[in-house]
Amino acid sequence: MQALGMEKIVIIGAGLIGAALAHKLAQRGRAVMVVEAALPAALASGRSFGWINASFALNDAHFALRVAGMAAHERMALALPGHHRASGCLWWEEAGEALDATADRLEAEGYPVRRLSRTGLMAREPALRVAPEEALFFPSEGWVDPAALTRALLQASGAQVLAGVTGRIKTANGRVVGVETPLGLIAADQVVIAAGVATPGLLAPLGLNLPMRHRPGLMIRTAPVGLRLSHILAAPEQEIRQDDAGCLLAPAAAFHQADEGRDLTDPIGQAAAALGRIGSLLGLAGLRAEAVVQAERPVPGDGLPVLGAVPGVAGLWLSVMHSGVTLAAIAAEGLASEMAGQGILPVLAPFRPDRLLTAA
Numbered sequence: 001m002q003a004l005g006m007e008k009i010v011i012i013g014a015g016l017i018g019a020a021l022a023h024k025l026a027q028r029g030r031a032v033m034v035v036e037a038a039l040p041a042a043l044a045s046g047r048s049f050g051w052i053n054a055s056f057a058l059n060d061a062h063f064a065l066r067v068a069g070m071a072a073h074e075r076m077a078l079a080l081p082g083h084h085r086a087s088g089c090l091w092w093e094e095a096g097e098a099l100d101a102t103a104d105r106l107e108a109e110g111y112p113v114r115r116l117s118r119t120g121l122m123a124r125e126p127a128l129r130v131a132p133e134e135a136l137f138f139p140s141e142g143w144v145d146p147a148a149l150t151r152a153l154l155q156a157s158g159a160q161v162l163a164g165v166t167g168r169i170k171t172a173n174g175r176v177v178g179v180e181t182p183l184g185l186i187a188a189d190q191v192v193i194a195a196g197v198a199t200p201g202l203l204a205p206l207g208l209n210l211p212m213r214h215r216p217g218l219m220i221r222t223a224p225v226g227l228r229l230s231h232i233l234a235a236p237e238q239e240i241r242q243d244d245a246g247c248l249l250a251p252a253a254a255f256h257q258a259d260e261g262r263d264l265t266d267p268i269g270q271a272a273a274a275l276g277r278i279g280s281l282l283g284l285a286g287l288r289a290e291a292v293v294q295a296e297r298p299v300p301g302d303g304l305p306v307l308g309a310v311p312g313v314a315g316l317w318l319s320v321m322h323s324g325v326t327l328a329a330i331a332a333e334g335l336a337s338e339m340a341g342q343g344i345l346p347v348l349a350p351f352r353p354d355r356l357l358t359a360a
Helices: 016-027 060-079 096-108 118-124 146-157 196-206 267-282 324-339 346-351
Strands: 008-012 031-036 089-091 114-117 134-138 160-163 168-172 175-181 184-187 190-193 216-222 232-234 239-242 248-251 289-296 306-309 316-320
Touching: 008 016, 008 175, 016 031, 016 060, 016 146, 016 316, 016 324, 060 324, 060 346, 096 134, 114 118, 118 134, 168 196, 175 190, 190 196, 190 324, 196 316, 216 267, 239 267, 248 267, 267 289, 306 324, 306 346, 316 324, 324 346
Parallel strands: 008 031, 008 190, 031 160, 089 232, 190 316
Antiparallel strands: 089 134, 114 134, 168 175, 175 184, 216 248, 216 289, 232 239, 239 248, 306 316
């Protein structure tokens, strides 16, 4: 058997998921090559809101995974400081009994949450011009710039990155042997698909089908504004955060984490409407968009992450999910451990590929 340090690992996809895994494998002494059809963080990772949280989850297992993801981000921040912003989140996407139910549920799970009156909310975020009677404060939540973090992780990993290069997975006798590219075959003992919405196209030649949902989204970045926000704001009208340059960032859809929208029929109109909502919340007239970008969010068919070994193809792994910002660090830790033969991380166990993969 080859020593671990001699294994050849190829990651397909240079978004945040692939970059985090390359970094984690490098910490374990592995040599990694990353193949990316576009540029690092050019697609979903570079067009993300960047919110790290577990206040939103689809079920109990998903909640546990997201909580583990937040803890893994803290460990990543120790190894790669300067990217995590522990801003906390002010949340009032629901009101009344619904808000109380969310607070009760999170408190019962031990999730850090504080209930705020309107006065308490305004004390924390005086820039608000429209404030509810009550809100929740999630002090452990924060954000990253996913594109900047992706680039930093790739640089720190020392991985060779082939950008603008497409790849096709090659197998022989039921196991991975490499990735075929226009530059030739890259031999590999293990291959990880971290390619987001491109995943089904990579699996199809292997006779495998992974259903994915169509979930386009718009992200808006304004020109720098004079006011300063200290927290992520999650209002029913709009979710907003501010970057280090003073620009406001916002998804065009309210409740964007649970957004089921399938079509963007009027992106210009949607962006203008979102800017109007932001302006009303913050008392900003004539708010201007510096950029409006569209991305296809990589949402597997049941809405939950797909993480782990591909059955029937030795040496092939999947790491595909929406909420990739929150889950990147824990996905990298879990896959790196499993690839080293250390077993399945329990928190990842409910999200194995075999629950969704079928013969094409």
